[in-house]
Each structure stands twice: as structure tokens, then as C-alpha cells.
Amino acid sequence: MAEMTQNERATYKANLDVFSGTLQDLASTDRTILVVTSDSRGSGKLVPFGQKYPAQIVEIGIAEQNLVGVAAGLASTGKKVFAVSPACFLTARSFEQIKTDVAYSDNPVKLIGISAGVSYGALGSTHHSLHDFAALRAVHNLIVVAPADNFEAEHAIRLAAETDHPIYIRFGKKAMPYLTEDPSRRFEFGKGSVVREGGDLAIIGTGETVYPAVLAANRLENVYGIRATVVSMHTIKPLDYELLAKLAETGAPIITAEEHSIYGGLGEACASFLLQNGFRNPFKIMGIPDEYTVTGSQIEILNHYGLSEEGIAETGLKLVQKQA
């Protein structure tokens, strides 16, 4: 996938920036909004929030287990608690606190995993979260969300603030263009969003892989005349089975694309549903293979593993040609 131009970068914001702005907006009228961070105020783009609403931000220090446990205690008193920490640490170091203190105890903490996937690029595997969907999908009573663009990011945060339910939302760091300017666009947890329609192929992305999926679909149509549907499956759990069935019923090949291990994430969740419901569409899971990732920037890593306009288009072409 090509790097964005300077102009494009100026126009679009990172979902993380949208998160921070939306929280400020919410806090302006809701004193129960409380942000809890583990020395992640800067990386979470929360410095302006802290300056504006110092009484609504709590610093825990670098102690993610305590971050989640304390957040659960705070949330049990009726506060709308956003626990913000790098996704890699939040969902691994404090996995048991998520399982027990948040989900099992049903404390409606909003867990915000920042700089998710391979956003930290060359900082390496300690800083990558390629396990979070897999781990958290297996935890009962937790919504798992990866917004694709600024629209989905903003609505996910607003909905999270309203919902009295444990939730995990992960964000990347890079600027994300709007997937569509459609004014009728809606966002609802558990309902995938069709951002482009075509009958030859379905590409299901989540989070920051949806944009390259759209570019890949455009390329397939322009170069090969292959028309692809693209879905933003922003909610990994609960998964939108209705939409999946609708896509599968056409018989068209299906690709899933995620900034996550090929094990246990969006792809395997879709495969499980399709297989158990009698669908036998040609199917390919695109993600990070079971290895320590190649060194590089986020874009370089995604390109390396084919999670790019070119890579997704190539996979789509092969599947369609094979089916024909």
C-alpha cells in the first residue's frame, strides 16, 4: 500500500486523535466520564484532555494489572471509566484482570487498547498486539471492537460511553481516511458495515485493514473487472453472523484481512461460522503469520505480509480465478 501524501495526512486524523477529541466532547457535559491511564497520557493523545479536565483523569503509573483492577473498582461505583493503555500490554499483562475484574464481575469498563496491531513498528514483538482478538474473543461478557476510520472511531467511543457493558476497543496510530462519505451511514456494535458492494468477491476487514481492502477492491475492478464487496467488520465479538451468511450465500470467494495473528482472530471467527453453517465458499485468512514479525514501520510490516492494496488484490484475484 502506498504511503499517504502529506496533503492526505493533513486531512485525515488517526483514530486515536478522534478518540481523544470525542472523549473531551463527552466530558464537557458528563462528569462521570473518567480516564485512567498507565503513564500513557502522551501516547494516548490525552494531554489536552488532562489539561481541560484534570479532575477526570487518573494516573496509575506503569502497572497494567492495577490499571484494570482499579478501573473495575471505579466503574463499580457508576463512573464511565475508559482505561487507556497500549493494546499489547493492556490485553496481555492484565488479561486476568480483564477476564475476572471487568468481564466476570460485569464492571462496565471501556478498555482502550492504543497503538494496536503493529502500530509500534520497529519497536518489535513486545509492543505488537497480534493476540488481543484471539484472547479476548474467548472471554465471556466482553464486546471486542476495532474501528476502521474516524467515523467508526468516534461512534464506537460515543456508544461505549452509553453502554453499561464491558468493552474493548483498539486503535492504531496512523491517519485513516473516511471509508465513505455516505450521510446515511450508521454504526452499531455487532453490525458490520458494507462500505462497497460487488458480487464477485467479498473482502472482510477490521480496523486499519479495511482501507487497503477498499483500495484493493477498486484496483480489482479497474484492472480486472472484478467487483468486490468490502465490509468493515468493526465488531469482532459479537460477530455479525447475519451479514456473514448474506455474503456467503452468493457463493463468492471470501477474504478476511486483519492486523492480527492468523490464529484466533476475525478470520477464524468467520471460518468457524461458515463451516458450521454449511458454507463452502473459497476462503482465505489474511493476517500476520505465526512468526516474529519482520522489522519495519507499520506500513512496511503490513506490506511485507500482504496486508496492503497490492497484497489483498493479488489474493482476491487468485481466489476468483481459481473459482472460475
Place this chain on the structure above:
Amino acid sequence: MTDKELALKSVEYRRKILKYIVEAKAGHTGGSLSCVDILNVLYNHVMNVSPENFRSPVRDRYIQSKGHTVEALYVVLADQGFFPESDLLTLCKYGSHYIGHPTKKVNGIEQNTGSLGHGMSLSVGTALAAKLDGLAYRVFTLLGDGELPEGSNWEGALLASHYQLDNLCAIVDKNGLQISGPTTDVCNTDPLDRKFEAFGWEVRHVDGHDFGALKEAFAALPFAPGKPSLIIAHTVKGRGISYMENQLKWHHGVPNAEQYAQALEELEEATAVLR
């Protein structure tokens, strides 16, 4: 409540703990018997919590970090009227809400626990909320001495003093035994008082079976303004039943018919002596 009334209540609680453990054929007997006097004093003498005010934002909170001794908590909550005591006949039985660790499905229980080392952070968050909201409620958490090697306890302890949570009181049920042996042999956490003091807490030692001493300690909270309080309650695992006291096998031992009969006799005698 007088010390004598509390003492009589504890005998009754011990009788019920054994009754429901025998009925369930499961339970953490020794630890329930070591902590029950502390729970007795908390619920009958110290905390502002009852079935009537349990949804009130200003109620005192109790979070049991050593969740496995839930049988003690169940009998105390039943006595307080949070649920009918007969519910406990379903303890650990198929489909029951009364499982072997605390869950919020049971009226009166604040948080689900069971995995050790979780009560401290939950309590810190709950106490911090009171400070942020300017509310006067207090938070009590009961820790086992065996769970203290869990690092999350110390993360929470550090933050509690950072935020000057003098509305937080942790009690260590220091019965000295855990499933593998004496706590000092498994992973020695002594000197516990100096460790917590170094973390910014104010610490007191108390005999965890002395009602007067427990009442006095709780009455002195917070031990220092601006500091969280720790009560190190020196207790006896299996307390009250001669053959269980300080015997490791009663960590989760269930008495047979003969042992149960002897235990009931001993509790009868204890009641007679108190009267």
C-alpha cells in the same frame, strides 16, 4: 454489640460454616474458620452496609480478596438478611448461585473474586471513587497471607498511598498456613508490617480472634490521616475446632460424620462456656 454477643455469634457462624461445608462435601474449612471473627466484627459492628442500603452509593464496601473462604462470608451475609440461609443448602450444587467463590449473583457480594491478588486493586479503585466524589464511605478488603506474593497486591498498595486513600482498610488474615505448607516456608512475606509501612501504609497488629481488640482497631481507623490502613490479624487456621487448628489438611478438608459430631460438641461447649 458486646464482645460476648459477638463471641456467641461466631460460635453460631462456625456451626453453620461446618454444616454447609458438610452438606456440600466441599469448602475451604480452615480459612473460613480463621477469618470468620473478622467478618463478624465488620458486619455486626463496623460497616455501614445492610440489605436495605446495599444499592446506596454511600454504603461501606467489603471485597473479599481471599475468595476461597466464601463459606464464612455466606453465613455472615445470610445472618445479615441478604438472602435466606436455606439457600446455602445448595452450596456448590448443580445450578446453584452459591459457588465456591464470591460472585455478584449472590445478594450482598460486591465483586467476583477467586483468583488471588485481585481484591486490593478493586478496593483501591472503589476507595478512589469515594475520594473523587467526596463521599464518606469506606472500603474494607480481606487478604490472605498466602496470596501476598501476588504482585498485583503491591501495585495496588503503592497506588493506595499515592492517592492517600485513608478510607481504605486492608485486613490480612494471617493464619500462617497455605495449601503447600507454612507461609513462611512457601514464600516468606515477613516482616509484613515493615513492607506495608515502606509502601506508605499505617499498620497495626491485632489478635484476629479477640473481639475487643478487633473493635478497637477498627474504631481507630484511619490509623493515620492521609494513609491507607493495614490490620495484620493474627489468626489460627481451623480456629474453634481442636483437631483442625493449625492443621494443614483442613485447608479444604471436609469433616466425616464422626469428626462433624465432635466439632458440634466442641461448639456446644464453647457456647456453654460463653453463657
